[in-house]
Amino acid sequence: MRRSPLVVLVSSLLLAVGTALTGAATAQASDLAATGPYAALGDSYSSGVGAGSYIGSSGDCKRSTKAYPYLWAAANSPSRFDFTACSGARTGDVLSGQLGPLSSATTLVSISVGGNDAGFADVMTTCVTQSDSTCLSRVNTARAYVDSTLPGKLDSVYSAIRSKAPNARVVVLGYPRFYKLGTTCLGLSETKRKAINDASDQLNSTIGKRAANHGFAFGDVRGAFTGHEICSGSSWLHSVNWLNIGESYHPKAPGQSGGYLPVFNAND
Template identity: 75%
Template sequence: MRRSRCAAYVGSLLLTAALALTGAATAQASQPAATGGYVALGDSYSSGVGAGSYISSSGDCKRSTKAYPYLWNAAHSPSSFAFTACSGARTDDVLASQLGPLSSATSLVSITIGGNDAGFSDVMTTCVLQSDSACLSRIDTAKAYVDSTLPGKLDSLYSTIRGKAPVAHVVVLGYPRFYLLGQTCLGLSDTKRSAINGAADYLDTAIAKVAAGHGFTFADVRSAFSSHEICSASPWLHSVNWLNIGESYHPTADGQLGGYLPVLTNAA
């Protein structure tokens, strides 16, 4: 009994630590592709955690050559490309360390941000390791943060981006739903899966509202990931992976290529 409790405790610490390092909607009409510079900001969903092929010089930011910003750059050859997205980033981190490449010559900016601010890692740790009621309670806490605090954080960040890149087309990409519901699938209960999906929708709605207020394009990836969620026959998201825990709940290389890249391409 003691060994079982110890193993669960160690598992909890590993999941919490790894997710904390990695980050844990409607596109407007397509705009002309960037002819100036492209700057890719954001968290682990933009840096490419889970896709592999990480650029060694990016260190713990884990920027991948299979991430959608890198793929878009290769396909469209903008005049310049700055890839500053970083695993684990919150809005304050983007403000502090990612905006240096922005300028009047920047014509396209992409970003995913907000998941870590809302407590992605703690939500998933709670839902994986604790009861349905604990999971739902933690999600309610995250939603309260999304209501009370996240809009102000996003507003400050978006205003700064616009100030530094006054003519750029800014694409704010959302987050996918994690689970295909109604399937026989090992792991979390249907109650937890449904609540987690609902939390993703809640976050996307909040991000989209602030983005629209700044005239930015909110690019919804949920349709792109439809039928490719966890529990589907062809998932584009990692479930819990104890061999490489940091990739848990992040898009695979296929998710970056087939999910995020086409959405950015349509919105850019």
């Protein structure tokens, strides 16, 4: 049966109104997340280790005014900004010491966590100081942990965040690939560099899957850091920093502003 022109017109108008309302609701939700209370949780990649300009009161947590959460808050002026991310934090540290500011009023949460649980610092130390075979063995141990144990730990953190901040948009940030391969580069062998990159990919895959399972956005920074890895000639990451060993393999200030911040902006 053919519908009358009037029916077609009314249907088209209703569809247009519905689309407009949906778009308005989405924009309203985005605006709410940008202006309501924002909590930045996680490890050194969120606190800004390696970016310098550390906030004195943050002590060993080394929260930086050049870290992506601080930059985002400065640009968006949320009604409240709680910066609890801390250098060295593992999933258990987030659960025990970083969730206090969260509430039903919280509209936006960011977090990066999981690398320390997987033994990132020990992997890098082993690979810098030991042979290829010893490095690969340590990387494989970390990868086994990421497969078997880390998913449950991430689930615990993500569930706690959702319980304490039921109305918040949650953005989980991943980790960059550390090395540009196929180039002449002093330091680690190509074998070590590839093993570390592959482990980073696996870690990101695990984090992304668990985040999606909880309905959270996953901010994959690997694309943003492409061309800015160690050995690229334009690195946004510290290599071994003997003057400040804790900054080794962490984003420099351009890695926070040019890598993490745009990815967070695209997902907030």
